[in-house]
Structures are given as C-alpha cells and as structure tokens.
Amino acid sequence: MKIAVLGAGAMGSVYGARLARAGADVTLLDVNADHVAAVSRDGLRVAFDEGEDVVQIRAMSPDEFVGPADLILLFTKVFHTDAALAAIADRIGNAWVLSLQNGVGNAERIAAYVSPDRILVGMTMTPAEFIGPGHVASHGAATTDFYTASGHVDPILDRLANLLQAGRVTARINPDIHAAIWEKAAFNCALNPICALTNGTPGSVGASKDGRALADAVVAEAIAVAKSCGVTASRAHVDDLLAHAYAYHLMHEPSMLQDIKAQRRTEIDALNGAVVALGAQNGIPVPTNRMIAQFIRLAESNACFRATHAT
Template identity: 25%
Template sequence: MREIKKAALIGLGAIGGFAAPGICKALGSENFCVIAGGERRKRLERDGVIINGKQWKFQTAEPSWEREPADLVILSVKYTALDQAIKDIRNQVGEHTVIMSLLNGVESEERIKAAYPDNEVLYSVIRVPALHHGNEISFPEGSGKISFGHAYNDTWSETVCSVREVFEKGGISYEVPKDMLRNMWHKFMTNVSENQSAAILRVPYGIWTISEDANELREQAAREVIAIAGKKGIHLTEEDLMEHRTYFEGAPFYGKPSTLQDIEAGRKTEVEMFAGAVIRMGKELGIPTPYNQMFYHCIKTLETWNDHQKDHK
C-alpha cells in the first residue's frame, strides 16, 4: 500500500482547524505544514492558533517556497478563496500527490481536477459544527466527521486506504461511503438550506427544533436541490429531508452555521457556491429555484450592507 508521509493543508479556519491537529499527530510536526502567505503566515508562525482551548503552532510554508512535494494536500479554504488556493498549492503538488477538498458544495473537485489533471483528487466533505472567531476555533469534542473517497467505493482503493491510515493514526473521525456523490449532494442540500436561511434570519441551529416556520423555509430551499440532484442521477428523497430534522436535536442550540458567522464577522459569504450554484444548475436543467433566488438576493444585500458600514466608519 502506498504510504502518506508528508501532508500540507491550505485554509486554517474552522474546517482546517478540525483536521490539522489530527494530521499533525499522525505524521509528526516535521511532516505537516500549513500553506499561508505574507502576514497571515507570520502571524501563524508567531501566535499559532487556538483549537478547543489548546495552542497549536504548525510548521508553515509560503506558496512561493519550493519544497519537496507532499503526498497529501488538503484544501479547506472558503469558496471565495478557491481559485487562489489552487494556485498556491502548486509547489506542494508532485507526480503522486493526492488532493482532497473539504470545501462545501459540489463543484470544487472538478475545478481542482482541471488544474491538476494528472493527480488523484478524492471527493470529500466534512460535517462539524465549528466556530471560528479571531484566532480561536472551537467545536464540541467528539463531534465532526470527514466523508471521503472516489465517486463509488464498493471496494476501497489503495489511495483511500492510505488516507484512512492517516485519519486512524490521528484520531480523525471518518467514513468512506459506498456512494460518495450522493453523500456530497446530501451535504450540499443541507448547506444550501441551513447556512443560508440561518444567515438571513440571524438564528442559530436551535431554531429548527422550535419553529415549524423556520423548518418550512429551510426545507423548501432543500427541495430545489433534491430536484436538481434527481436530474443529475443523484438519489436524494423527501425521506432524507425528514430524517435530517433529527440532526438538530444533537447540534449545539446556539451554534451558528458558517454563513451566519461570515455575515456577523463582515466577511464575504459562500453564497455563490450555495444559491448561486443552485440557480445556475436550475437554469441549465429547467428547474425553478425561487427560494434560492430569494436567498441569493437577501445574502448579497447583507454583504452590501456590511461593505457600506466598513466604508462609512
């Protein structure tokens, strides 16, 4: 079996902060680095990052530094930073490097494959109710899971087994679904509906345990994704939607989806990857997407208001 000895990660935010400590533990600090540029890299080198109350100072690397290629490169940036991240990992990618994208959405893997056509790109998604504020990242202990693999995994490839080995050593919770594409689209459905409705309403996860109106809004947006997935041969159902209601019973009541965190922090959101993608695909397939069109314009309005406030301080 091929062995992963060196790894690099770009995007040490809420998602990267979930994966980085385990990968560092599995491979050793000398064999793991965080790719970051300029002042961001210097700050990480100097101050590290606080993850669940513990300070971590990972080895860092400028994108421009020429280094021995990593065996595994993980992208965990925001969608708005994806194009730059694809360029910034160039010096970490060699002939046999495996690439994984932990981004939300269903489009990042294809964009990475277009830039690195000779490398293996594994599909992956992560589910973790993480919070990122300043230099601190937190998530409930024992929560979070990375789903990864090829499109279909009736048997596990050598590459999948090598990544699994890293996750096992690092204590990172994972699964290898038989139908990874369905798994990704299920996550996309939940992101499109939860992230965006929470951001617009300015409410935490707990709202979906106490408000039928909030559930109606969330589920109508999700049904648009189900319709698009069906046209693409991905089997999502109304039953999936109803089953997902149980997720919120175990989620932190006051936990906040990432798009709400972005709006509150004045950051640009991933609305293009959520509603934007749904609207684009809906037009291509002739499927109406009124809820996501509304979500799109609401979130773009909130972004504009944030920008206005920054400009007029």
C-alpha cells in the same frame, strides 16, 4: 504522510491539528499572516470536547511552501480555490488533492490544476470555530466521508481513512460520495443562509415552525436539482442531518452567519446559487433557493455599501 492544509482557517486548522496528533507531517498554508505567525511562535491552540491542546505544527504562507506533499487538503472558501491552487501550482507535483469544501462542483475546479485521477472529494460535518490567531475550537462529533472523484479504487483511501480515525475523526470511504456531497450541500443551503439572514442558530431554526418550513422548502428544491443532474441524493438523509443539528448544534453559528457578521463574502454561489444555476439548466423551478440567494447577496451588497459610504 506529508500533508499540506491549504486554507488554514477554522476547519483547516482543526483538521490539521487532528492529523498532526495522529502522526502525519502537517504544514498549514494560509494568507492570514497573524494566524501563521501565532501558530509558528506558540503552536496551534485547539479546544476539543476532550480538552484543550497546543499542537506544535508548521505554518506558512502558500508562497513559502516548497513541498513535496503526499496530500493537499483543500479547505479554502470555494471562491478562493483558483487563487489558492495557482499559488502552489508548480509545487503540487504528484500529490493527491482532497476537497472537503462546501458546495458542489469542487472537483471540476480542482481539475484545472491536478490530474482528475489524483482528486479526492468529500464532505465533513465537523463544527469548527476560529477564535483568534493561533486559536481554534471544535466541539461535537467529527465525521468525514470521501472517495476518489473519478470513482476508482486506490490505496490512498485506506491510508487516509486510517489516519483520520487515528485523529479521532469518524472516516467513511463512501463510493456514493457525490450523493453525500449533494446531501450536505442541501443541508447547508437550508441552515447556513437562514441562520445568516435571521441571526439564528440550528437550535432556534429548529424550534420555529416557520424556520423548519423554510428549511424544508429549500431542501426539497435542492434534492430535485441533484436528481436532475443524475445524483441519487436522499431527502431522508438530509432530514436526518437537519434533525441532528436542531437537537445537538443548538447554539452553533454556521459559517455564513459568521461571514455576514464579519462583513465577508459568503459561499452563497456554491450553495443556493449553484442550485439556482443548475435548476435553470435542467428546467427545475427553485423559487425558495432563488429568493434566499438574492437576500444573501443583498446583505453582502449592503455591507459593502455601508463600508464605502461610512463617514
């Protein structure tokens, strides 16, 4: 299978490496010129639990990509989706597009560039860290649920599941994928911004009575909004995800904390911000998610202010 990974940061590079090791023909596409150059020159250095490996893999900017591809694996930040797909729009052809991005509403964004019956959506709970150009790490279990966005059955599901399994990813073909996406979103709405705002980790939040209470309030609101949208998301499933993170991802720095530290834009609008917007549409009160979204946006604004007024 020819696979183009669009957005080869931490997660995109880790999955690209796993798929390449499984035998896929993988190309990494990213606008980070230093990362692309390092991978092209030295290969992609990846630290897994089973050891470190250097994977020889193509890397280039999206502008250089000529195609074709059987699958485009979309791993950009949600707010870069439009620009990333627009950059290769004339070379997508008949490829499937799989979004494993954070948040909700990704299929709708992709549908502006790809036929709805060629869109796959999913969620992954795989930890990933960008250490430096040409160097990433992933420690912990790699799991991915996915399905066609439209709900129809297609041979691509088994082909992709087999390939992911060969790359040591626990792959689940999940017809109830929209519920799974909302459950992960609720999990991320809790841990990502709480860790970002407190310089914490899943372990430290889980060890705090206040941290757990705040996370529980966020999740309760998010699940209520999901159900108001007709999605049968399970609070119990989210609680299981939180318990696992509290116990086994003790010192992991979630992506939003990494973004805040690096003074980068976060994905708050696709997480808590989306819960707030959909809650308003459907008459569901979400005061905790609203407050957290406001605090994250303030943190982003503060970083921008400091950069603008630095002497």
